[in-house]
Amino acid sequence: MFRRREPVPFAFVAEADRFRSNVTPPPRQRASRAQLLGQSLIALTVMGGLTGTLLFGIPALSQDSSGASRVHQSEAHR
Numbered sequence: 001m002f003r004r005r006e007p008v009p010f011a012f013v014a015e016a017d018r019f020r021s022n023v024t025p026p027p028r029q030r031a032s033r034a035q036l037l038g039q040s041l042i043a044l045t046v047m048g049g050l051t052g053t054l055l056f057g058i059p060a061l062s063q064d065s066s067g068a069s070r071v072h073q074s075e076a077h078r
Contacts, residue, residue: 031039
């Protein structure tokens, strides 16, 4: 018989590892059309927000090398 090394205060805790229930849980209910539509709209909104963030964020993070060359050209004409 399997014995635990540490002391267990209650017998049912010690036997919990090998206990199997014969009661099956009730089947999950399917989501209604309204719930599916709501979940898909939320997913599309999140994906659109992330896409918009990338579209506006990447140009803002890129280094503008043409701006630096314009400053140098204007200083050279002075």
